[in-house]
Amino acid sequence: MAWQYKLLPFTNFATVEEFEETLNGFGADGWEVISVTQSGNKAQVIMKRPNESVPGAPVNVEPPTLNKTTAAVEDDVGCDPGQWEGGTVQMAFQWRRDGVEITDQATSFTYRVKSADSGRALTCACTATNDVGSTTAISNACTVAQVITEGSGAAGGAGR
16 A cells, blocks of 8 residues: 655644645545544645545454463453454453453453453453554453352352
8 A cells, every 4th residue: 555644844724624625636646535633733644646545443253262261260361352353453352350450460361360350341441543543442251250269158058
């Protein structure tokens, strides 16, 4: 794909729209202006050839999957990020317990199940980022076996 990203001087123009109109007026040698973003006295210009599609943030085409659907405390659970389109992407992982981010260094593609996960559902949020943006997809769930401790009332027979 022949995309061009340029940083051009933004002078003698009152607005980004006026700058964009001027660029389009020149035709930029067959290039079409997609966006202009002003930053101080510079403008970032994104242009494409007329027959090319506009790139976007990554698209998840095959969802992330965990290597286990059930686990116990101290097990390692792995996350495959799935398949993504959108050029070269960088992946980031964030593990969740019952849909809430786990804040204790849970940002690797593997996660060691902790006692706090007992009886909960774990998922992994996979975020793919390219030059245009980011997209997040959530994995299937892994249910962690409930840890039953003596005296918790969760097990045992009827009282007398």
